[in-house]
Amino acid sequence: MEFLAQFHPKIIHFPIAFLLVYLLLELLGAIFKKNFFSKAAHLFLLFGVLGALAAVITGNQAENAFEDWNKTTSSILETHSTYANITLWYFTALLVIRTFLVLRKKFSNLFKYLFCLLGIIGTYFIYQTGEHGGEMVFQHGVGTQYHIKADEIRDSLNGIISNQKDRIDSLTSK
Numbered sequence: 001m002e003f004l005a006q007f008h009p010k011i012i013h014f015p016i017a018f019l020l021v022y023l024l025l026e027l028l029g030a031i032f033k034k035n036f037f038s039k040a041a042h043l044f045l046l047f048g049v050l051g052a053l054a055a056v057i058t059g060n061q062a063e064n065a066f067e068d069w070n071k072t073t074s075s076i077l078e079t080h081s082t083y084a085n086i087t088l089w090y091f092t093a094l095l096v097i098r099t100f101l102v103l104r105k106k107f108s109n110l111f112k113y114l115f116c117l118l119g120i121i122g123t124y125f126i127y128q129t130g131e132h133g134g135e136m137v138f139q140h141g142v143g144t145q146y147h148i149k150a151d152e153i154r155d156s157l158n159g160i161i162s163n164q165k166d167r168i169d170s171l172t173s174k
Contacts, residue, residue, distance in 0.1 A: 005065035008058035015051030023119035030112040052088040080132035087125040
């Protein structure tokens with residue numbers, strides 16, 4: 001299933017967008033007391049959780065596909081993965097609780113404001129996940145063409161050095 005790794009950079013933007021739009025709609029629903037916003041928020045929360053699940057699955061595959069982990073990138077990956085899982089489970093819990101309250105017709109104004117606050121807290125987890133994922137990609141080149149080119153250059157230089165050593169050895173043995 002490592003073929004899923006290639007989709008991680010594309011998929012990750014969906015849960016970010018869906019979960020942030022969820023929060024916006026939740027705020028609008030609480031402020032304007034319009035049922036439309038509340039229902040739309042619920043739908044965006046569902047899509048955000050499904051997108052986060054897909055992002056975590058493809059992210060796990062991307063981790064397995066990448067071979068050049070070092071101490072620094074492994075540490076960043078660990079933090080990124082932790083925040084990704086926290087984000088997924090946090091918003092899944094919000095979805096389950098919210099769905100329960102809506103089905104029981106107990107999703108009152110108090111709960112709407114509470115879920116706004118909980119959504120704001122959840123954006124912190126989204127931010128931290130993206131911050132550490134971006135650090136791996138943009139500062140360390142994990143999974144990018146930059147990293148592939150660097151590996152090719154290193155392999156090429158190692159080949160040149162090896163050839164030069166062989167030439168030196170052949171000249172000194174004469």
